[in-house]
Every structure is written in structure tokens, then in C-alpha cells.
Amino acid sequence: MSSSSRHIKIFDTTLRDGEQSPGCSMNQKEKVAVAQQLERLNVDIIEAGFAIASPGDFASIQAIAQAVKTPIICSLARAKKADIQAAADSLALAKRKRIHTFIATSPVHMQYKLMMTPDQVVDTAAEAVRLAKSFVADVEFSCEDAGRSDWDFLVRVVTAAIQAGATTINIPDTVGYQLPDGDRGFGALIAYLMDRVPGIDAVDLSVHCHDDLGLATANALAGVRAGASQIECTINGIGERAGNTPLEEIVMALQVRSDDLGVHTSIHTPEIMAASRLVTRITGSVVQPNKAIVGANAFAHEAGIHQHGMLKNRDTYEIMTAESVGRVDSTLVLGKHSGRHAFIDKLKALNIQASDADITRAFERFKRVCDVKKQLTDRDIEALVMDEQDQGATALVLNTVAVVTGNGPKPSATVSLFQEDREWVGTETGEGSVDAIYNTVDALVGETFDLVDYVIHSVTGGTDAIAEVTVRLQENGQIFVGRGAALDVLVASAKAYINAINQLRDNRDRT
Numbered sequence: 001m002s003s004s005s006r007h008i009k010i011f012d013t014t015l016r017d018g019e020q021s022p023g024c025s026m027n028q029k030e031k032v033a034v035a036q037q038l039e040r041l042n043v044d045i046i047e048a049g050f051a052i053a054s055p056g057d058f059a060s061i062q063a064i065a066q067a068v069k070t071p072i073i074c075s076l077a078r079a080k081k082a083d084i085q086a087a088a089d090s091l092a093l094a095k096r097k098r099i100h101t102f103i104a105t106s107p108v109h110m111q112y113k114l115m116m117t118p119d120q121v122v123d124t125a126a127e128a129v130r131l132a133k134s135f136v137a138d139v140e141f142s143c144e145d146a147g148r149s150d151w152d153f154l155v156r157v158v159t160a161a162i163q164a165g166a167t168t169i170n171i172p173d174t175v176g177y178q179l180p181d182g183d184r185g186f187g188a189l190i191a192y193l194m195d196r197v198p199g200i201d202a203v204d205l206s207v208h209c210h211d212d213l214g215l216a217t218a219n220a221l222a223g224v225r226a227g228a229s230q231i232e233c234t235i236n237g238i239g240e241r242a243g244n245t246p247l248e249e250i251v252m253a254l255q256v257r258s259d260d261l262g263v264h265t266s267i268h269t270p271e272i273m274a275a276s277r278l279v280t281r282i283t284g285s286v287v288q289p290n291k292a293i294v295g296a297n298a299f300a301h302e303a304g305i306h307q308h309g310m311l312k313n314r315d316t317y318e319i320m321t322a323e324s325v326g327r328v329d330s331t332l333v334l335g336k337h338s339g340r341h342a343f344i345d346k347l348k349a350l351n352i353q354a355s356d357a358d359i360t361r362a363f364e365r366f367k368r369v370c371d372v373k374k375q376l377t378d379r380d381i382e383a384l385v386m387d388e389q390d391q392g393a394t395a396l397v398l399n400t401v402a403v404v405t406g407n408g409p410k411p412s413a414t415v416s417l418f419q420e421d422r423e424w425v426g427t428e429t430g431e432g433s434v435d436a437i438y439n440t441v442d443a444l445v446g447e448t449f450d451l452v453d454y455v456i457h458s459v460t461g462g463t464d465a466i467a468e469v470t471v472r473l474q475e476n477g478q479i480f481v482g483r484g485a486a487l488d489v490l491v492a493s494a495k496a497y498i499n500a501i502n503q504l505r506d507n508r509d510r511t
């Protein structure tokens with residue numbers, strides 16, 4: 001990179017904005033795993049959660065603050081005393097910390113949501129920043145719904161926030177309404193603030209764009225061109241409604257077109273694919289196949305003429321390599337003759353953290369799977385280990401499942417479940433094989449559940465691929481995600497359902 005190249009900070013909000021979106025909730029262990037992967041990606045800032053939202057959120061921020069050392073850990077707070085106090089408390093153990101406080105600045109939000117006058121909003125914002133500043137040196141202030149706020153009013157609020165001590169000013173297009181270009185576009189808004197806010201050069205100006213019109217990445221780029229020095233984004237673009245700017249897209253756009261943009265980030269891009277897969281697995285939110293950078297087809301060259309060109313010179317149709325975003329299975333494939341040592345080495349190479357008990361169970365599974373499937377790829381091994389961790393020590397465990405199905409009589413399933421030392425066995429029918437299994441499990445546990453989603457994906461190609469199933473159950477507006485992995489789709493389906501029931505019951509016990 002040339003010396004004139006500007007550094008753009010990457011602020012990841014997968015664990016806050018992303019986690020808030022429907023069906024993407026994560027437990028503490030999962031959040032820590034994502035935060036550790038974000039550290040490997042080398043993001044500058046991790047927004048770890050909204051401390052006052054719940055005791056669970058608070059505890060997760062604390063756990064992340066202890067587990068992660070390099071990135072700054074950020075905790076979100078409304079412009080309220082109790083929120084800011086909670087954010088500060090949650091960060092007590094963080095090595096590097098930031099409080100992010102916000103208030104809405106658009107006419108519709110001020111009038112109907114806050115019921116405050118513009119003057120009151122300016123005073124409240126400045127007060128909130130001063131209070132946050134009394135706890136930490138690094139304070140970010142956001143104007144919620146900036147995309148629909150009056151520009152001169154934004155200049156006023158932002159000026160007040162900087163005078164109160166804010167070190168980063170974030171301009172969110174909260175409802176994804178902005179266009180990147182044009183006199184009233186998002187780039188023009190950032191340029192307007194760069195021009196008119198006193199002291200803006202001494203702080204970071206940040207953009208936070210939503211994808212309601214599919215323009216989040218384009219708007220973030222326009223912001224960078226106009227002078228923004230921080231981008232807020234999420235892995236796979238998860239987030240409220242249509243989601244946020246996807247980290248993988250904006251980072252690779254800045255890298256591949258650094259010639260034109262004159263900027264760089266600190267992201268270690270070969271960790272992108274691992275981050276994408278981890279977030280997919282944890283949230284069960286599958287990435288569309290044609291998604292830029294991380295979709296299954298993003299680097300597939302199908303058309304004959306393209307393949308012909310690629311064979312002659314990869315530059316014909318390739319603007320970046322698959323390796324640069326970590327899309328390569330290592331050539332070291334494990335099989336029947338691999339020992340426990342090789343297996344553990346592989347887990348280390350894949351950055352998979354697991355307890356000794358998890359590893360022992362996973363290794364036994366691995367040996368059994370090798371009898372059926374000759375070679376296991378990195379992804380297969382990842383799925384198996386994660387599966388053993390997921391089932392964990394929780395209450396219900398699948399023992400056996402057998403299904404009778406076909407195009408004749410109604411399918412029926414016989415399921416055996418363990419709970420501690422007891423075993424339950426039952427048989428029920430259903431409209432299909434999975435329905436029969438789930439009806440049987442319901443009968444055994446004595447209740448029915450509200451199943452809102454069921455997704456199968458194969459880990460690698462072929463009919464002997466390991467199947468991963470994600471199931472979502474709903475209770476009192478809360479979503480519980482269950483996962484299961486197995487060589488057989490029906491076994492994976494049973495495991496995922498039982499895993500979701502365990503999560504739901506675990507939550508009942510805690511509340």
C-alpha cells in the first residue's frame with residue numbers, strides 16, 4: 001500500500017445489530033466463539049452487545065471482554081444514565097474499551113418516539129457523551145435515523161457531541177433509505193458533515209448502512225469516498241430486516257479496488273470464509289448461493305467459455321483469488337487410518353476449540369463415519385465436532401431413530417431418547433418422515449412445539465455428504481435454534497429438533 005493510502009477502521013456489529021435480528025439470537029458461548037473469530041479477522045472494533053437489554057447480554061459482553069484482547073470491545077447504550085452505567089460496568093474487564101451511545105435525530109423519531117424537541121435532543125446527546133466520557137476515553141456517538149434527519153440539525157448535534165468528548169461520530173442510515181450518489185445522497189451527506197462540523201478531522205467519522213434497497217455496501221463506499229474513516233458491518237450482512245453492510249463485501253471492495261479508492265483495512269482476509277461459515281452455523285441463517293464473496297457459487301465458473309478462459313489464464317474471469325478469502329479446504333484430508341493425534345492437529349489447524357470430552361466423542365464419531373465415507377474434508381470434521389459440542393451435557397439425547405416410509409402407507413418413526421439414565425421409546429406416524437419423527441419426539445416429551453423453520457444443507461457435495469439440519473422453535477416470541485449433523489438426513493433432523501427442545505427447556509429453567 002502507498003503511504004498516502006488511508007486506513008479504514010472496521011467496526012463489526014454481528015454480535016449486536018446482527019444478533020438483534022429475528023432468528024439470529026446466540027447464546028454466550030456462541031457469541032464468544034464469534035468474537036474470537038472476529039479477532040482472528042483482525043477487526044478494529046467488536047460491538048459485543050447492548051448491556052442493559054438483558055442480564056444475558058450483559059454477561060456476554062463481560063465474557064467477550066475477557067476472551068478477546070486485540071480489538072476494542074464496544075458496548076451499546078441509549079442516551080440514558082442507566083444504559084451508560086450498564087455499558088461501563090459490562091466493559092470493566094476489557095483491555096481496550098468503547099462506549100457507544102446514541103439518540104434519534106430525525107423529525108419523525110424525535111416527535112413520535114422520543115417526544116423531545118430538537119433542543120432537548122442536542123442537550124441529551126451532549127450529556128450522554130459527557131457521562132460516557134467519565135468512564136472511558138473512547139466514546140462513539142450515533143445519530144439514529146441520520147439518513148432521514150435534517151442536515152443542518154445533524155451538524156448541530158454532531159458538533160455538540162464532539163465538544164462533549166466523542167471520539168467517533170457514526171452516521172447510520174437506519175432504515176436503508178439513502179442513495180449513494182446525487183446532491184442529497186449518502187456520500188453528499190458525509191461530505192457535508194466533513195465540511196461543516198468543527199473538529200471533525202480530529203475524530204473518526206463512521207457509516208452504518210442498512211440494505212433495504214440492496215445499497216448498503218454502495219452507501220458505505222460512498223461514505224468512504226467522502227471521508228468516512230470507519231465502517232460498521234456484519235458477517236454475512238446479518239442484521240435488522242434486510243441486514244447491514246456485509247463485512248466480506250465492503251472489505252474486499254476496498255482491497256480489490258484500492259487502486260481507485262486509495263484506502264486499506266487491517267482485515268486478515270483469509271479468515272473471511274471461516275467467519276462466514278461460523279455465523280451461518282450458529283444462526284442457521286444460510287447464505288444465498290450467489291452471494292458475493294461467501295456464497296457457494298461466488299467462485300464457481302460454470303459456462304464453458306469461462307472455464308476455457310480460466311484454464312488459459314485465471315485473470316480472464318477472476319478479480320480476486322478464492323484463497324484470498326479463505327475458500328480452500330486444506331489438501332490434508334483425514335481418513336480411516338488417521339489417528340487421534342492427526343485429528344487433534346486438524347482441529348488446531350481449523351481453529352476449533354473443544355473440551356477434551358468433546359474431542360473424545362467427536363473422534364469416536366469420526367472413526368464410525370470413516371467406515372462409510374472414505375475421506376473427510378475440513379468442513380465435515382468441523383460439522384462433527386460442532387455437533388458433539390451442540391448436544392453437550394443437556395437433558396435429552398437421541399439414542400436411535402428408525403423410519404418406515406415410501407409411497408404406500410403413512411410414514412412412521414420409532415424413536416428412543418435418553419435423559420440421564422432413563423430411556424423412552426415410542427412410535428408415531430406423520431405426513432412425511434421428518435413429521436413422523438417430530439410427532440414421536442413430541443409424544444415422548446409430552447408436549448408439542450411451535451416449529452417455525454426447518455433447513456437442511458449438505459456440508460460437502462455427493463450423496464454420502466454429511467447433512468446439517470437447523471431447526472427453529474418459537475415460544476413467547478423467543479426463537480430457539482437447534483442444530484444436528486449426521487451422515488443421514490433423518491438422523492440429523494432428529495438431533496436438530498432435540499437440540500432445539502433442550503435450548504428451549506434450558507431457557508425455561510433459567511427464567
Ligand SMILES: [Zn+2]
Nearest residue numbers: 017174208240
Ligand atoms: Zn443498524
